[in-house]
Amino acid sequence: MEEEQDTVLGRAVALLRAFGSDDHVLGLAELARRTGLPKTTAHRIANALVRHRLLDRDPYGYRLSGGLFELGLRASTERTLLELAMPFLQDLYERTHETVHLGVRDGTDVVYLAKIGGHRQAASPSRTGGRMPLYCTAIGKVLLAHAGPEVRRQVLGGPLERRTPHTVVAAGMLRRQLETALETGVAFEHEESTAGLLCVAAPVPAPEGRTSLAISVSGPTTRFRPEGHVDAVRAAATGLGNQLARRRIPPGTGAL
Template identity: 45%
Template structure:
C-alpha cells in the first residue's frame, strides 16, 4: 500500500513537472524539450503527455505540446482569485480611467507575487506583465505593499530565501528593504522605481480582508518619464481602501 502511494506521488510530481516546464516565452514545447527540462526519459514524457491530454490538461499542435483549456477552466474556479478579482474589477476600471495607465492586482504566493488581474488602458504603453505571471515580491510595488502589512514570519521567509536582483535598482540588502517596508507601513503606499525592470515604475497599496489581514496589492504601473507615480499614488490608495471596505475590512481609525 505504501509503495503504491509513493508511486502515485511520483507520477503526480512528474506530471506537474511537465506542466511547470511551460513559460510565458515557451508556450509550445516538443517532447524532446520537455524531457530535457524535466530530466525525464522521452518515453516517460510521451506517456504522461498522452495521459494529461486525455484529461484536457495539455493539447497537441502537430509535434508540439501546449497547455490545455481545462487548466484555464480550473484556474477560473480558484475561490481566492475569483472573489477578489470580481470585487476588484470595478475599482480597477475606475483607476484605469482616472490614470490612463495599466492597473495590476496581485497576491502573495510564498516569496513571489502572482498577478491575478491586469487592466491596460488603450493609451498606455505595453508592459511585460501578464495575468498568472510571477515576480519576486521584494522587487515589485505590489509585493512590497503586501509584505509591509504581512506578519513578521512572512517577511522573514522572504529575507531568508534571498533577494534576487531583477534590475540594477532592485533592493537586495535585507536591512534596506526592511527600512522601506517600515516606511510603507506608515504611508500605506509602496513604490517601484525600476526595481522590477529597467524603465518600469509603479505606485501600489495593500488590500485587506474581513480579518484585517492583507490579501492583495493594487498598483498603477507605467514607464518612467511617462508616469508620475507620486501624483498617481493617492488615487491608488483610495481605490485600495475602497476595495478593502468592499471585502469587509475593518475601518481604519
C-alpha cells in the same frame, strides 16, 4: 496503489508547472529537462494530459490547454474575487489611464490575477497569471511588508537578484522600504523590475490586518509620477477591501 497514483499525479503536476508565464510551447526534451523525468515518462504523462484536455499537442511540442482555463473559472472564490475587484480596477484605470494590476502573494512571489492597460501601456514584465519576485515590484513590496515574519526573513536573508541597475539588493535598504510601506500604506518601484517603469501599490485591507492582496498602477518614466496616484490607488484598495469584508471573502484567498 494509492502511493503509485500519488506519484503519477505528482509527475503530471510537475509537467503542468514546467510551463512558465512566457512559455507558449515546450518540446518534449525541454519538458523532461525541466521536470527531471525520463523522456519516455514525460512523453507518456504528457499524452495522458492531452487526452484529458489539460495539454494540447502541436508540431512544435506541447502547450497548456483551454481545459485548464475552464477549471480555473470553476474556482468559485477566485471568480467572485475578480468579479468584485474589476469595478475598482476599471475605475482606477479611468482615473489614471495607466496600467493597473491586482496581485496576490504566493510564497515569495506576487502572482498577477488581473491586468488592465490601454493602448499606451508601459512595457512591463507582468501578465495575468504570471509571477514576479516580491522584492523588486511595488505590489510585491507592499505584500512583503504585510507578510508574516518568516516570509520577510526568507526574502531578506536570501539572494536578491539584480534585475536592473536600480534593483534594491541590499537587505537593509529593502527592510527600510518595507517599514515605510507599513507606515504610509503604499510602496513604490523605481525601475527595479524593468528599466523605464515606475509603480505605486497599496494593500487591500484585511480584518485581521495581514493581507495577501494588493492593487497597483504603473507607467513609464517619461510621463508617470507615482506619487501623484497614491490617493487613487489607496481608494481602490480600500474599496475592494470593504467589499470583500461585506462578502466575508478573505483578501488574498489562496495565498501561501
